[in-house]
Amino acid sequence: MLQEIDYPISVQFDFESGTFDPVKVRTDRCVSDLALMFADKKVVQEIINNGDRLVYEIWYHPFETSKSDMALGVTRILPGKVGAEYHMTKGHIHERDDQPEIYFCIQGEGYLLLQTLDGDFRAERWTPGTISHIPPMWAHRVVNTGNKMLIFVASYHLSAGHDYQPIEEKGFKKLVVETDGKVAFIDNPHW
Numbered sequence: 001m002l003q004e005i006d007y008p009i010s011v012q013f014d015f016e017s018g019t020f021d022p023v024k025v026r027t028d029r030c031v032s033d034l035a036l037m038f039a040d041k042k043v044v045q046e047i048i049n050n051g052d053r054l055v056y057e058i059w060y061h062p063f064e065t066s067k068s069d070m071a072l073g074v075t076r077i078l079p080g081k082v083g084a085e086y087h088m089t090k091g092h093i094h095e096r097d098d099q100p101e102i103y104f105c106i107q108g109e110g111y112l113l114l115q116t117l118d119g120d121f122r123a124e125r126w127t128p129g130t131i132s133h134i135p136p137m138w139a140h141r142v143v144n145t146g147n148k149m150l151i152f153v154a155s156y157h158l159s160a161g162h163d164y165q166p167i168e169e170k171g172f173k174k175l176v177v178e179t180d181g182k183v184a185f186i187d188n189p190h191w
């Protein structure tokens, strides 16, 4: 017997703005939310002291049914840097180690960083239209290295869960920074 939550739902995505309607939840992440992630703590503190700054937004719709669940998320990362380091998402690994995810780059350019708990590291170059499969057991973060908004769509099971702790403790092996006007990957001294 179907319950009300078991019926199909559609939302409308706007390719220009990178938003969809209706949206259930919108979450803003500011520099203060990423204080543990950005490497240049002095610059982080200066930005917070000057009123903080938006780094990215997540527009989110959980589709829960009586049998299973699926989340739709759209993330919009503003262009910019904190010190030399490009704007990026916090990065997380799924609490469940059997849960993958699909990311679809709609607009902008950058990198998807992937890393296992053992330290295997990959960086996938992103341009509009890149679709990446994030296998289970890989932490993931998106970095906006371009000069306009980077927008991507994510789809995953809600039950996958988000674990930020491994990233808060050590981060990713590489920092993505601007050096002499170019994108560079440098070793993370805290790894």
Ligand SMILES: [Fe+2]
Pocket (backbone or CB within 6 Å): 092, 093, 094, 101, 140, 156
């Ligand atoms: Fe994820």
